[in-house]
Amino acid sequence: MSVAIEFRSVSKRYPGLAAPAVADLSFTIPAGSSLALVGPSGCGKTTSLKMINRLIEPSGGEIRLDNVEIRQMPLLELRRSLGYVIQHVGLFPHMTVAANIATVPRLKGWSRARIAERVEELLALVGLPPGEYRGRYPRQLSGGQQQRVGVARALAADPPVMLMDEPFGALDPITRARLQDELIAIQRKLHKTIVFVTHDIDEAIKLGDRIAVMRAGRLVQFGSPEELLRRPADPYVIDLFGQQRALKHLKVVGVKGHYLPLPVGQLTVGQPTAAKPPAGKAISVDSSLEEAFLAMLESGAGEIAVSNAGGQVVGSLSIEALLAAGSVANR
Numbered sequence: 001m002s003v004a005i006e007f008r009s010v011s012k013r014y015p016g017l018a019a020p021a022v023a024d025l026s027f028t029i030p031a032g033s034s035l036a037l038v039g040p041s042g043c044g045k046t047t048s049l050k051m052i053n054r055l056i057e058p059s060g061g062e063i064r065l066d067n068v069e070i071r072q073m074p075l076l077e078l079r080r081s082l083g084y085v086i087q088h089v090g091l092f093p094h095m096t097v098a099a100n101i102a103t104v105p106r107l108k109g110w111s112r113a114r115i116a117e118r119v120e121e122l123l124a125l126v127g128l129p130p131g132e133y134r135g136r137y138p139r140q141l142s143g144g145q146q147q148r149v150g151v152a153r154a155l156a157a158d159p160p161v162m163l164m165d166e167p168f169g170a171l172d173p174i175t176r177a178r179l180q181d182e183l184i185a186i187q188r189k190l191h192k193t194i195v196f197v198t199h200d201i202d203e204a205i206k207l208g209d210r211i212a213v214m215r216a217g218r219l220v221q222f223g224s225p226e227e228l229l230r231r232p233a234d235p236y237v238i239d240l241f242g243q244q245r246a247l248k249h250l251k252v253v254g255v256k257g258h259y260l261p262l263p264v265g266q267l268t269v270g271q272p273t274a275a276k277p278p279a280g281k282a283i284s285v286d287s288s289l290e291e292a293f294l295a296m297l298e299s300g301a302g303e304i305a306v307s308n309a310g311g312q313v314v315g316s317l318s319i320e321a322l323l324a325a326g327s328v329a330n331r
Contacts, residue, residue: 005195009025011023019216022048032193033210034196034207035208036212037195037214039213043215045214053084081159093138097133097134126151148182155192180206232245247290255284258321258322259315260317261315281299302319304317
């Protein structure tokens with residue numbers, strides 16, 4: 001189960017400060033999708049995240065979960081329906097991994113058998129063998145392992161929404177990339193509604209179905225990674241995505257829709273002939289333009305065969321078509 005989240009003209013003002021921390025924030029996150037909140041320190045992204053679980057109370061506007069305003073929900077009920085993952089994990093040091101994961105199910109009155117089953121399931125889901133890790137304490141885990149336990153704990157009571165505040169920010173690049181891939185795999189299975197804060201634009205592009213760019217408490221641009229990379233709203237967004245915006249764009253655009261299909265009746269299994277797409281290794285139709293470009297560089301060819309999930313060659317992609325589809329010039 002997942003729910004949609006809607007911000008309606010949400011604001012947050014702190015006494016004694018002239019400018020609001022968040023001003024007139026409005027957007028909708030469809031159920032089962034992910035949103036990355038990005039922007040410089042102090043832009044209001046963490047404040048916006050914490051208003052969802054009422055760790056910070058909004059000063060104005062409405063936040064709705066499946067059209068129910070959050071202030072109409074009992075606070076404990078609200079928070080127990082939201083998984084929450086923070087940068088420094090926050091595991092209870094005196095409790096085992098299993099006990100940490102079981103925290104919310106125990107508060108909800110689950111039976112011991114049900115809790116034990118859920119702990120086993122979640123440890124396996126986040127890539128920690130239950131027999132090896134359930135009885136360990138946080139001090140006996142690496143930073144990446146602790147973060148995996150933090151994700152498992154947030155998922156324990158099967159919440160429809162996951163809130164993640166710089167969840168991988170303290171990890172080394174290799175561990176961070178692995179946990180990002182793990183989160184993508186988990187999301188494909190569970191289809192949660194995820195809101196996460198990050199300073200890392202590449203992470204936002206990789207994990208977010210949508211990105212909300214914030215500056216000085218206001219929403220500058222909201223859309224899919226491809227939309228923001230193709231059509232940045234202003235120089236601020238261009239600078240945020242950096243000088244490699246074109247390369248980043250290749251990561252988020254798929255081969256599908258940009259290759260030249262073979263005529264009906266000419267589909268072939270295995271190596272294409274000279275009359276059909278170029279010989280050599282084919283790229284999957286589900287690949288990104290970046291993967292296609294790298295394959296072309298590896299082969300030294302200006303065209304590459306495209307295959308479907310069954311390995312059947314269905315067309316070809318030329319370097320000219322790739323450049324046209326991946327261009328961010330004059331957008």
